[in-house]
Amino acid sequence: MTAELVLIHGRSQHDRNPAELEQQWISSLKKGLAASSLELCLPDDKIHFVYYGDTLADLVAGVKPGTIADVIIKGEGDQNEAEKQFQAAIVEELRQQIGISDDEVKECLSVESVEMGALNRRWVQAILEAIDHHVPGASGLSLALFTRDVYQYLRNPGIRDAIENGVRRAIKPGVPAVVVGHSLGSVVAYNVLKREGNHGGWSIPLLVTLGSPLAVGAIRQALTPNHFPESVSSWFNAMDDDDVVSLYPLDQKHFPLDREIENHTGVDNWTKDKHGIEGYLGDPIVARKIHEVCCT
Incomplete structure (x- = not known):
């Protein structure tokens, strides 16, 4: 079976060129595949990069809705x-x-x-x-900003809808798609698929979460009730044990669901904070898992 590929980035991507950011993801995936003598088989029009960085930054900063950057799909105020x-x-x-x-x-x-x-x-x-x-x-500052963005996504319907609209546009009803979410993007992917995947007619043979904070207590509780998305056939989660954002594997102890999630906790993420997307997509096991569904 072949499937399209939907990529959902994490936080701190505002003011980035979406096309360049997409190429960074694809290049990292190709490096991971090359370690196993594999190639990415998908043409550009089968790869959909959901970019919401400017949208999130503008909304969190309180920019008026008329000036909010659109969510692009390619192929701080005071705390309460x-x-x-x-x-x-x-x-x-x-x-x-x-x-x-x-x-x-x-x-x-x-x-x-x-x-x-x-x-x-x-x-x-x-x-x-x-x-x-x-x-x-x-970075303590990065973690503080991360928690702010996750909170705003989970608790602000306007921010949530603006981000999720990009995901809805990227996944076509009845067309198999592998969904890859990194960091905050994994929260977005899970939340949308859990709520809408089945009645949206989506077919997700594989959900891949990378550096995911879903098992962190406050985030897990904010997403309740939690269940394995009906539209998802299998779920693969990868993390570096030293990645303080992901913190826990998505297993029955830390993120209990009605079906098992396959966890790969042996990623050696070479990026400075052990959380960068290059270190995750460049992992040969992660890359092969995506290739198995997209290209065979």
Whole structure:
């Protein structure tokens, strides 16, 4: 069976040229395939890159709807209390999972005494600074921006619809498509397919999630009820154990669904933060998995 390929990027892609970004993805995938002496068989018109970077940046920044960049398919205001709690819950879970101690956080506090706890803003800021100091390649600022964007996607219907419209336009009813989502893009892919894939007439022989934060507690809870998307035949998840965004495999312990997800936790993502798309698509196992469905 052959299938089209739908690619959904993560956050921090605003002001990027969509065509160049798409070529970066495709080039990385080709490198991963070359390691197994394989080639990408799909012509350009069978590859659909869902670009929403400018749309997300404009919406989060509060730009008027009439000036929002359109979602392209090729082939900070102040936080409210709910957003603060969402970010704090994720940051505290990251701290505990990657093993940053209370004392290491206290070293980063700008005041002598502050109550510990995820809902204390200064404590959260100190955790982000401690991540900068103690986790090679990780950026506290990037994680803070990531949690903001995920929150806005999950909680703001206008932002969610603007992003998801691009996915809806990329997947054709009745036409098999392998969907690949990276980082925030994996959240978008799962959420859309879970809600709309079946009645949309979509046929997804393979869903691939890369560096996915779906199993992080606050994100998993925000997406409930969770179930394996009916339109998806199989789901393959890949992560680097040192990628602090993905944090957990999508297994029955961390992301229990009514069907199993195949997890590949042995990715050696060579990018600085262990989260870059080049390091994921360049992994030979990831590349072969996509090739198996798209090209055979």
